[in-house]
Amino acid sequence: MTRTNEELISQAKGQEAPLLPLLHQFHxxxxxxxxxxxxxxxxxxxxxxADLFGTVTFYHHFxxxxxxxxxxxxxxxxxxxxxxADALLTSMPGATGMPCSGRCDEPIxxxxxxxxxxxxxxxxxxxxxxxxxxxxPAGTTECVFAHIxxxxxxxxxxxxxSGGYAALEKAVTSMTADELIxxxxxxxxxxxxxxxxxxxxxxxxVQEAGGGPKTVVCNxxxxxxxxxxxxxxxxxDPHAVLEGMALACVATGAPRAFLYLRYEYxxxxxxxxxxxxxxxxxxxxxDDVFGSGRTIRIHLRRGAGAYICGxxxxxxxxxxxxHPFPRNRPPYPVTHGYEDTPTAVNNVExxxxxxxxxxxxxxxxxxxxxxxxxxxxxxxxxxxxxxxxNYEVPLGLPLATLIDDWAGGPRNGNKIQAVTMAGLSGGFLxxxxxxxxxxxxxxxxxxxxxxxxxxMVFDETRDMVAVAHQAMEFFxxxxxxxxxxxxxxxxxxxxxxxxxxxxxELSSWxxxxxxxxxxxxxxSACGLGMAAPLITESLVRYFPEEVRAxxxxx
Amino acid sequence: MSDKSGLTLFLDGxxxxxxxxxxxxxxxxxxxxxxxxxxxxxRLDAFGGCRxxxxxxxxxxxxxxxxxxxxxxxxxxxxxxxKLEMHRRVLLELVVSENREVDVDELSGYASQEMAxxxxxxxxRTGRFEGRQSGASRPDxxxxxxxxxxxxxxxxxxCVRVCAEQEGDYAISIMGxxxxxxxxxxxxxxxxxxxxxxxxxCIQTCPTGALGDIKALRHKEIELPxxxxxxxxxxxxxxxxxxxxxxGDKIVGILPAMDGPANEGALCVKGQFAFDFVHHxxxxxxxxxxxxxGELVPxxxxxxxxxxxxxxxxxVNEHGRHSLYAIAxxxxxxxxxxxxxxxxRAGLGTSYIDNCSRA
Ligand SMILES: Cc1cc2nc3c(=O)[nH]c(=O)nc-3n(C[C@H](O)[C@H](O)[C@H](O)COP(=O)(O)O)c2cc1C
Ligand code: SF4
Ligand code: SF4
Ligand code: SF4
Ligand code: FES
Numbered sequence: 001m002t003r004t005n006e007e008l009i010s011q012a013k014g015q016e017a018p019l020l021p022l023l024h025q026f027h028x029x030x031x032x033x034x035x036x037x038x039x040x041x042x043x044x045x046x047x048x049x050a051d052l053f054g055t056v057t058f059y060h061h062f063x064x065x066x067x068x069x070x071x072x073x074x075x076x077x078x079x080x081x082x083x084x085a086d087a088l089l090t091s092m093p094g095a096t097g098m099p100c101s102g103r104c105d106e107p108i109x110x111x112x113x114x115x116x117x118x119x120x121x122x123x124x125x126x127x128x129x130x131x132x133x134x135x136x137p138a139g140t141t142e143c144v145f146a147h148i149x150x151x152x153x154x155x156x157x158x159x160x161x162s163g164g165y166a167a168l169e170k171a172v173t174s175m176t177a178d179e180l181i182x183x184x185x186x187x188x189x190x191x192x193x194x195x196x197x198x199x200x201x202x203x204x205x206v207q208e209a210g211g212g213p214k215t216v217v218c219n220x221x222x223x224x225x226x227x228x229x230x231x232x233x234x235x236x237d238p239h240a241v242l243e244g245m246a247l248a249c250v251a252t253g254a255p256r257a258f259l260y261l262r263y264e265y266x267x268x269x270x271x272x273x274x275x276x277x278x279x280x281x282x283x284x285x286x287d288d289v290f291g292s293g294r295t296i297r298i299h300l301r302r303g304a305g306a307y308i309c310g311x312x313x314x315x316x317x318x319x320x321x322x323h324p325f326p327r328n329r330p331p332y333p334v335t336h337g338y339e340d341t342p343t344a345v346n347n348v349e350x351x352x353x354x355x356x357x358x359x360x361x362x363x364x365x366x367x368x369x370x371x372x373x374x375x376x377x378x379x380x381x382x383x384x385x386x387x388x389x390n391y392e393v394p395l396g397l398p399l400a401t402l403i404d405d406w407a408g409g410p411r412n413g414n415k416i417q418a419v420t421m422a423g424l425s426g427g428f429l430x431x432x433x434x435x436x437x438x439x440x441x442x443x444x445x446x447x448x449x450x451x452x453x454x455x456m457v458f459d460e461t462r463d464m465v466a467v468a469h470q471a472m473e474f475f476x477x478x479x480x481x482x483x484x485x486x487x488x489x490x491x492x493x494x495x496x497x498x499x500x501x502x503x504x505e506l507s508s509w510x511x512x513x514x515x516x517x518x519x520x521x522x523x524s525a526c527g528l529g530m531a532a533p534l535i536t537e538s539l540v541r542y543f544p545e546e547v548r549a550x551x552x553x554x
Numbered sequence: 555m556s557d558k559s560g561l562t563l564f565l566d567g568x569x570x571x572x573x574x575x576x577x578x579x580x581x582x583x584x585x586x587x588x589x590x591x592x593x594x595x596x597r598l599d600a601f602g603g604c605r606x607x608x609x610x611x612x613x614x615x616x617x618x619x620x621x622x623x624x625x626x627x628x629x630x631x632x633x634x635x636x637k638l639e640m641h642r643r644v645l646l647e648l649v650v651s652e653n654r655e656v657d658v659d660e661l662s663g664y665a666s667q668e669m670a671x672x673x674x675x676x677x678x679r680t681g682r683f684e685g686r687q688s689g690a691s692r693p694d695x696x697x698x699x700x701x702x703x704x705x706x707x708x709x710x711x712x713c714v715r716v717c718a719e720q721e722g723d724y725a726i727s728i729m730g731x732x733x734x735x736x737x738x739x740x741x742x743x744x745x746x747x748x749x750x751x752x753x754x755x756c757i758q759t760c761p762t763g764a765l766g767d768i769k770a771l772r773h774k775e776i777e778l779p780x781x782x783x784x785x786x787x788x789x790x791x792x793x794x795x796x797x798x799x800x801x802g803d804k805i806v807g808i809l810p811a812m813d814g815p816a817n818e819g820a821l822c823v824k825g826q827f828a829f830d831f832v833h834h835x836x837x838x839x840x841x842x843x844x845x846x847x848g849e850l851v852p853x854x855x856x857x858x859x860x861x862x863x864x865x866x867x868x869x870v871n872e873h874g875r876h877s878l879y880a881i882a883x884x885x886x887x888x889x890x891x892x893x894x895x896x897x898x899r900a901g902l903g904t905s906y907i908d909n910c911s912r913a
Contacts (some may be wrong), residue, residue, distance in 0.1 A: 057730050487709060491685065497686040
């Protein structure tokens with residue numbers, strides 16, 4: 001039965017972080033966000049109408065025309081473009097493009113309402129389960145992927161049969177928060193969402209911060225092009241993510257947690273909602289976790305299309321229903337996060353690593369890495385590669401080993417020209433610089449970073465200026481507009497890579513490029529604007545001939 | 555050197571005191587460092603958007619925005635260096651590249667020369683970074699007060715923030731993202747249909763003239779220098795300070811006084827825009843009285859005063875002294891207001907006197 005505005009609003013009012021869920025309910029009920037809906041929400045949640053309107057326009061998936069919610073969106077990310085996304089988009093009347101939607105290991109994804117379809121042609125689209133990560137070479141010990149290929153892990157009973165929630169039970173019944181944090185600290189686990197901040201230190205900072213209630217946020221926005229690991233974890237091992245969140249709650253003393261999921265993962269949304277309610281029914285989550293009297297409530301919140309909402313402070317503003325610009329730091333979320341309470345924001349993979357670390361110990365986790373590197377990292381590998389997919393590698397593994405031995409080498413036996421790092425945010429590595437090991441020190445030494453672990457492979461047939469242009473178009477599309485260097489800089493870089501504007505003479509072209517890169521890196525207000533110029537910097541460094549040809553041709 | 559709290563930091567090598575809670579920018583301002591800004595208005599929360607105010611901080615990998623970074627004891631801050639000046643110039647070249655023009659008439663608004671001044675200071679009219687321009691003007695908005703010339707908007711959001719933080723009206727907001735952000739009312743409409751009260755605050759904080767004072771700009775063709783005279787708004791009891799702009803002996807516009815003790819730069823629609831009556835052709839310059847046919851005809855002051863006195867006294871005699879009630883106009887000077895109450899109290903014998911400004 002369709003619910004009235006009043007019913008929806010009065011239900012939302014009693015909730016934490018009510019704006020996004022309420023907008024989604026109207027969006028789905030009416031098929032778009034009408035003026036009338038926004039007026040009702042503005043009055044109901046007491047948000048000024050102009051502010052609400054502006055904020056809604058920030059998210060590219062909120063439709064404001066009838067029928068817009070159900071209209072098809074075709075992924076036009078860099079890897080999907082290699083698969084012919086532009087042609088698919090043109091062949092589908094009424095469809096619009098969307099930035100990389102986190103399925104680069106599958107044929108082109110098409111989102112219709114709350115269903116994901118994949119395929120290479122409009123009449124051959126099908127619904128498919130998220131691919132299971134390819135098997136790791138014999139002798140590899142995995143952490144977060146250890147049980148992911150076990151079909152039973154998705155259900156609560158299957159999860160528990162394979163040791164699931166034992167870590168949480170242990171933590172709430174026989175460990176202090178300090179002990180828990182000490183294990184995480186000693187494991188050497190660092191953030192897997194991009195910035196690589198030591199997880200134990202973050203949890204301790206929240207635990208020690210004054211004020212409350214404290215909050216844990218699982219960052220499942222996974223907006224970085226070329227990254228699709230968090231969805232694999234959530235789809236095939238959802239309880240591991242929830243257990244990791246609960247452990248972070250125990251460590252910090254937080255009674256509440258949010259899982260902020262990107263819009264493009266509707267099936268994951270359904271699956272997680274079910275997993276949360278099953279865990280609550282079983283007394284594992286909720287008001288009496290394992291009979292300990294402790295409350296841990298996990299709230300699932302769905303984004304609406306904005307890469308910047310993966311940036312933790314933008315995410316917090318989004319949760320709070322504010323305009324999702326990143327916040328100025330300091331203060332950091334560990335002291336002033338969700339509604340100004342001490343908040344631990346952690347990536348899905350980071351949190352999913354906690355249960356095995358608590359069960360098997362810090363030394364076990366450290367030993368999974370190679371040499372002095374602690375632990376593992378999931379790499380999303382895509383593009384011109386024989387076996388694209390998610391690989392959990394020991395940190396320190398040579399990139400060449402991953403590409404050639406684990407993933408079957410380049411597709412069609414072509415030569416690899418370049419790879420991206422950190423999805424797109426680390427720019428390109430090419431030539432001898434591809435001779436790195438998969439760990440931050442090695443990759444940072446080349447002026448890039450491993451980040452969230454997305455690696456796109458481009459073989460010798462690809463036009464790297466065109467790839468750089470697509471990358472910059474993405475950053476320009478996703479720039480929030482708060483700060484000058486990124487808002488204008490990403491636009492100017494895009495125009496120059498498209499050949500639409502800019503000096504026709506190489507030295508002035510390079511001169512403008514160098515100034516833009518330097519000023520964006522040094523003065524942007526958040527990681528997006530600082531990372532975007534790594535694309536142009538590395539393009540100019542590795543492909544000077546291609547750049548010369550591009551400039552003289554434009 | 556230290557104040558009572560003993561907190562100090564090093565500003566371009568010099569140890570200077572500060573108070574807890576101050577930003578690096580505020581400390582630097584006190585020491586006349588002239589750090590450039592475009593998104594800053596000291597009445598608003600620091601926003602950190604323009605990034606012109608970046609300074610070097612020892613130990614930090616990147617320069618930090620001085621407006622949003624709180625001063626801390628022992629910090630070593632550099633406010634000017636070759637690198638910083640280079641970044642500032644590039645940032646200015648970028649904003650120049652997104653706008654239709656840099657130079658706007660000073661009558662546009664209080665802060666309207668901020669961008670042009672910085673562009674000149676940094677010699678940033680270089681034509682670099684050319685490309686698409688941002689912002690779409692709204693010539694379709696028929697309001698008589700606020701020019702919405704967003705072709706010249708640099709997305710500093712001072713207008714949005716002043717409307718929310720100072721006025722509490724929340725009439726305007728930010729639509730879209732990135733290069734396509736656009737200042738808007740709800741649903742992209744016109745100001746009259748929004749929560750706008752036409753206070754003009756957004757005009758006065760706009761650093762580019764993208765928002766302009768339409769009433770003042772009517773006089774931009776008058777080729778005389780603008781003179782400013784400090785006064786108090788006549789309209790109500792708040793007593794907002796204003797600077798009246800004149801060209802020759804013509805009032806061409808009103809600026810809010812940022813240092814006005816009652817208003818600190820705020821005004822309402824009346825104080826900001828309602829000054830036309832001074833030079834209005836309908837304004838009475840001589841008294842009129844009704845002739846035998848009841849028609850208004852020009853008269854001498856003596857005639858007019860005699861007639862008025864006779865009429866008023868007749869009313870008092872017939873209906874008693876409390877049959878009269880007087881209201882003084884806010885548009886009249888103080889002295890006239892004083893004379894009016896004297897006349898009513900002493901002359902007519904009633905205390906029924908008020909002023910339209912008694913808000
Ligand atoms: C533009 C931008 C986008 C980001 N997107 C994500 C994201 O989708 N998922 C994520 O976990 N972290 C993302 N981050 C990093 C977060 O800000 C934050 O560092 C991270 O969630 C912390 O978790 P971790 O310590 O477990 O890595 C992004 C950062 C930036 C600057
Ligand atoms: S760097 Fe880009 S995304 Fe980040 S705050 Fe600035 S404009 Fe927004
Ligand atoms: S005139 Fe006043 S109320 Fe209207 S938009 Fe500007 S600041 Fe807001
Ligand atoms: S209209 Fe003026 S004050 Fe408003 S954002 Fe644009 S430049 Fe800034
Ligand atoms: S004044 Fe600091 S960023 Fe604009």
